[in-house]
Amino acid sequence: MKNVVEPLKYENGVLKLLDQRVLPLEEVYMTAKTIEDCFRAIQDMVVRGAPLIGFTGIWGLALFLKNNPKVVLPQFEQAAEYLKSARPTAVNLAYEIDRCVEMARSETHLSALYPKLVDHALAEMNNLYEKNLAMAKFAEVELQKIYGDRPLNVMTICNTGTLACGVLGTALGVIVHLNQQKKVKHVFASETRPYLQGSRLTSFELIKEGINHEIVVEGAASYLMKNKMVDAIFAGADRIVENGDTANKVGTSSLSIIAKHYGIPFFIVAPVSSFDLEMKTGDQIEIELRDPNEILKFKGAHIAHPEAKALNPSFDVTDHSCITAILCENGAINPVTPENVRNVAGQK
Template identity: 40%
Template sequence: MTASVQPIVWAGDHLRLLDQRVLPHEERWVDCRNAFQVAEAIHGMAVRGAPAIGIAAAYGLVLDALHHRDYDAAELVLAESRPTAVNLRWALARMRGVWRGGADAARLLAEAQLIHAEDLAQNLTMGKLGAALLPRDATVITHCNTGALATGGHGTALGVIRSAYAIGHLAQVYNTETRPWLQGARLTAWELTRENIPAKLIADGAAAHLMATQKIDWVIVGADRIAANGDTANKIGTYSLAVSARRHGVKFMVVAPSGTFDLQIRSGQSIPIEERVPRELTEFRGAPIAPLDMDAWNPVFDVTPADLIDAIVCEKGVIENPTEAKVRALLG
């Protein structure tokens, strides 16, 4: 079961990105013709999700190579678009390796397309591995959007949910709204309803009460960066879900491709956490919802310690109760 939507499309001489800021009520595409426009789309959240950011950035380098623009400048503007998602820097490093080998734009395009295809294949593998961990008729909670919209297709955490539903291992999904950008209410809900997967939207703050009053089998989330010891940075609110899950005996699963691991970082304490502008909290779609002089603190990721994670699923296998030794053993 693969996703019915593919949000990243190479159109021959430009890149088309499904604008996730206006979903679910409008399906609008952003056409990018240079690396700067791709970086704007990434920073502006038109494209989001760690794997999708990496794929889009790879295509952004191709766009500038096609027009013989400065490669280093293109790489720099893309690298600065989002600091937390390790997939971005991983994809840029991989493309630089090809560029250093004397590649032309055609060879860079082939590499970007390979990164795209590999991500989809990894998603399908992770979906199968993660679904196998769920009991029949499982009830799960997921956070943010980790589906086709956030990846090269199918999804990471939502890919597990898709795969579990396809084999009859899923009875119910509860997807959080995911403030302040409402990726769960707008994007995950859109993907789930398109494919008739049984789902209910909940407020972020309702998750602990849900775990306390109903049988929840797993919390399933994605990741933007995973440290060598298994500490995981993901959308703000993930850590709270992990704490609540441990309190209520609910298992906690992180699903991410191997490119999301950053083995140069020993623990989550060293993961840079992006903070965005206060108006994302004090406004909604440009309309003020707080006093005009109200300040705000707006970190968009948090770190879940490895000891709160029951399983990390990547395309290379499953790491149960992750430790640095287990992570390094699997990733080599």
């Protein structure tokens, strides 16, 4: 199935990355020819979304081998650690890079690994589409238990569609699938400050899919839920730990707390690769703090007093007690308990 938008393309040994910083007004591709290009693309949010970051990591190591055909294993491992440091919160980056390192350790000559990494990256993206579709079908079953087959008003935060995954998507992929089944009445896309992934990216994808929607600011969530305008909420995940605590875009936690207060189902949608079962609780998750200027400035111009300061956490941790179910390709984790998380997501 061809995507309505392609955030990543590999053509003739060159990686092309859709610059998500300038969407939706411009569709510009950045060319990545080196591992350093991939590092900067991840760190500077040319690409974002946990699965797509992971895929970019694979391509980064492939380009490293392409440009350094005589590299030895210690150098490859050092390059892998360098790339992993680009963004620490999303587990997919480390997961995909660690798999590449395992592949390297099984090779006698690393020169043979470059084409294998290319094939691996392409295969993983194809596999993720099938996994995303499985998650969407599990979501459909969970919603049917609650609401039957009636069309629903749903809400989401950040961007978790093709732009985040390279294929169908997680939370937004669920919404796209439900719409294809005539089960979506309306979508509320949370603006998602300060990078505006909701207004810039999710709305962009919803328009491409022809899905009826409105953009709302995060502060409007309580208004919508109190007035019974939202039936269910879907969010993605950058890291899910053993007890079900989930790191996702900052604002997800408060959204889940409001949903719990008003009795609205709140779902996390993520592939098994986003689970980190070595961590017991969300307190162990490292939260990335980004440049304060992302809050203090807009397109280079001050929107706060020049002497103002800002704190800019990129993620927060949603407590497992506020999550109705976690949906992955292996099934629905409902209720969210350590035992259920291990049983459903324990096999990667």
